[in-house]
Amino acid sequence: EVQLLESGGGLVQPGGSLRLSCVVSGFTFRTNAMGWVRQAPGKGLEWVSFISGSGAATYYADSVKGRFTSTRDNPKNTLYLQMNSLRVEDTALYYCAKTKIPGSGAGGAFDMWGQGTLVTVSS
């Protein structure tokens, strides 16, 4: 059974940092690209980042570029999102998700999602 479990969310002041983790099981992690998607309270889904299976390729939404960094530790089956210079508008539920087709590029669909971890940025 495929499982994705996010952690690391919490309350942080504007300008602060957080590192989210996503531990996965049930599939060959290193062969699947992964992504982060967020949903602010009462808002729609927002694509945040993508990382290839090897970790060599990463892409980011304009809204987080230069502040967020996605990495992965394949032997540990873990995906990370380092979030720096956090803003009030980064407040959201953050989901990690796996691409459906191993080896698919950034245009692949996300077929499995975690339950999300809540990040609240507030003074």
Added chain:
Amino acid sequence: SHVLTQPPSVSEAPGETARVTCGGNNIGTESVHWYQKKPGQAPVLVIYYDSDRPSGISDRFSGSKSGNTATLTISRVEAGDEADYYCQVWDSSSDQGVFGGGTKLTVL
């Protein structure tokens, strides 16, 4: 960056056919994925690469594309289909993923 336009809401009676549209300038050249999102639950992929359906998804869900508009069609709508639906593409011009604003499907 790329913008995907969805109607805020769609309503249909049980047993009818609901259609959710997703418009964008380059949709004709991009693969479109569709997700179902219910409150308190993680998103669920219902259609990928324009019209493919993941295993376990009802065949009442189908996807199509014409010109600059993609459409998610839900046949024989049921109360359990009530949810927000989002389209998503990869914008190769900006190297970013993009979601539409979402459409709330209400089953009357």
